[in-house]
Amino acid sequence: MSTTATTLTAAAAPLRARRSLLAWCLRYALVLPPAAVVVIFVAWPLWVTLYHSFFQLDARGHAVAFAGSKNYQALFASPLFHQVLWNTAVYSVLAVVLCVSIAFGLSLLLYGRVAASSRALLVALFSPTVMPMIAAANIWLYFLIPQFGMVDQLLRWAGLGHENWLGHPGTALLVMVMLFVWKYAPYFALFLLAGLQAIPPDVWEALRTEDPYGWASFRRVILPILRPMLAFVTTMAVLYAVETVDPVFAMTQGGPNNGTNLVMFYLYNLGFNYYSWGPAAALSVLLMIGLSTLSGLSLIVLERRAFHWQ
Amino acid sequence: MAVNGMALGMRPGKPSTLPHHVASRRTWRARLRQAVLWFVACVWGFPTLWVLYETFFAGAGRFGFTFANLAQAWQVAPFGRYYLNTLVMVFGLLAVQLLFGAVVGFVLARYDFPLKSVITLIFLFQVVVPIYAVMIQDYRMLSSLHLLNTMAGVMLPYTVSGIAVLSFRQAFRSVPRELEEAARLDGYGTFGIFRRVYLPQAIPAALAFAVVSVTYHWTDFLWPMIVTNTDNARPVVVGLAMMAQASESGMQWNLLAAGTAIVILPVLILFTLATRRILAAFAATFNW
Structure with a gap:
């Protein structure tokens, strides 16, 4: 009895091995083509970009000679790049600070009344959230047309003359900041609102009886609970601000006098208008490091938040 | 950190017996x-x-x-064509991403094979790398494949979404094995189990991903703008931006307003019809 059983299993072993080999092949056949797409369109280009950033490239973008860090040096030697960095820094800091604080205020205003609010209010508030950035930029462009636009008409009505808002570097950058705040503050408010709603009702009830006027308890209890969500929203806002390129295209093309030339627009220009592939590759590498660190960070923060509450 | 009233050293609350002046x-x-x-x-x-x-x-x-302004804008730029392109690209991408996501997610969640962790890492990598970092190389690759100015060219780098793969994997992993064994006893094959047991469990994840993907690709601008250079393949957002540039160099301003209205009206109507549902979807998911 037992001998037949062992011979049976012995006979089955190669069969099983062949079947498991077949199963492996099937699994690879399902998984490898999509993985290959990622490798071809993300990993390999990234490697080539990294490689090219250390090489001297000809006009057609082929590597001709090792250049060490010369591409990076050329990038940082350009005064235009300094201005671009400065613009991006000013824009990002202003946009993120304003956007996150307004979003926070909005989420506090909205807390507990989304269900009771009228549809008109919600549509008005969240209409910028659901439209593309290009459309939002066009709306503001239309709004700010010199002489003819709404803003100038109001100014004239108030007797304040007119102003070409997109014609001066400072005001043009401020318009970009306003556009960012207008577009994204309600969106980020939704996240903060979700954070507020995740606070258990007994906390609110306890705070209400303990401290009905509530500033101290807000600062001591609600803010610390919301901190992970605030951190997540802030990293996301930084990411969005640094990646801003659509409104630059639609509104100013980087002008006037490079006053709104932000880093993504500069990268686009380096690659597709100036054809200086080497510095473009160097800038891509730097952006890749910065942006993916940030988005990785936001994921970690979010994970911690999820861990926190579950 | 367990947050509740007791842990914070507070008395359990009495329901609303507040002094009159506080209530008013x-x-x-x-x-x-x-x-x-x-x-x-x-x-x-x-x-x-x-x-x-x-x-x-x-x-x-x-x-x-x-309707004169709308009609005029519609004549100046081929918005019908733009909308068609956008629909094809956005929903084509969504279908392909969901297909790859479900299949790869299933295999990764359910089976073991050599190098599985490396392959998972490849998809995670796709989530973290921004398209901007590889934009120039991807453009040159499309150029050598003669795919510039085609919808396929715009879609190709996005066809596999790491987010889709990872969220399907997560959803499939939470399906209890007992359910699968019961289905196998009922005579289902592997494909039947995938369709009848696993896929229904992943519907919420798929819907959440669909919201992210559709909003992202519908509003995406820089990449389609670089790849396309005629109206044949341009999505509506790029078409609108081109129209706005033309308007800055001396076109009529009312056309800019009308063109913008053409782009935002459908989504605004949709949003007005399903305000709360869309807001809930936005809050439940996020743009990566």
Whole structure:
């Protein structure tokens, strides 16, 4: 009895091995083509970009000679790049600070009344959230047309003359900041609102009886609970601000006098208008490091938040 | 950190037996809050409303309503074609991403094979790397494949979404094995189990991913702008941007308003019809 059983299993072993080999092949056949797409369109280009950033490239973008860090040096030697960095820094800091604080205020205003609010209010508030950035930029462009636009008409009505808002570097950058705040503050408010709603009702009830006027308890209890969500929203806002390129295209093309030339627009220009592939590759590498660190960070923060509450 | 009233050293709350002055003060504050909220909503909604107003009422005389601006904008730029391109690209991408996501997610969640962790890492990598970092190389690759200025070219780098793969994997992993064994005893094959047991469990994840993917690709601008250079493959957002540039170099301003209205009206109508559902979807998911 037992001998037949062992011979049976012995006979089955190669069969099983062949079947498991077949199963492996099937699994690879399902998984490898999509993985290959990622490798071809993300990993390999990234490697080539990294490689090219250390090489001297000809006009057609082929590597001709090792250049060490010369591409990076050329990038940082350009005064235009300094201005671009400065613009991006000013824009990002202003946009993120304003956007996150307004979003926070909005989420506090909205807390507990989304269900009771009228549809008109919600549509008005969240209409910028659901439209593309290009459309939002066009709306503001239309709004700010010199002489003819709404803003100038109001100014004239108030007797304040007119102003070409997109014609001066400072005001043009401020318009970009306003556009960012207008577009994204309600969106980020939704996240903060979700954070507020995740606070258990007994906390609110306890705070209400303990401290009905509530500033101290807000600062001591609600803010610390919301901190992970605030951190997540802030990293996301930084990411969005640094990646801003659509409104630059639609509104100013980087002008006037490079006053709104932000880093993504500069990268686009380096690659597709100036054809200086080497510095473009160097800038891509730097952006890749910065942006993916940030988005990785936001994921970690979010994970911690999820861990926190579950 | 367990957050509840007791842990914070507070007394359990008694339900609303507040002194009269506190209660009246609270309704007063609630009214003020409501008023501020309405004010903010008016400020936020005003620019959009103004553009829509100008589109439908400008140049129509007093109290008139006109489609002339819309019709003129529609003639200046082929918005019908743009919309068709956008629909094909957005929903084509969504279908392909969901297909790859479900299949790869299933295999990764359910089976073991050599190098599985490396392959998972490849998909995670795709989530973290921004398209901007590889834009120039991808453009050159498309150029050598003669795919520039085609919808396939715009879609190719996005066809596999790491987010889709990872969220399907997560959803499939939470399916209990007992369910699968019961289905196998009932005579289902592997494909039947995938379709009848696993896929239904992943519907919420798939819907959440669909919202992210559709909003991202519908509003995406830089990449389609670089790849396309004629109206044949341009999505509506790129078409609108091109029209706006033309308007800055001396086109009529009312066309800019009308073109913008053409782009935002469908989504605004959709949003008005399903306001709360869409807001809930936005809050449940996020743009990576």
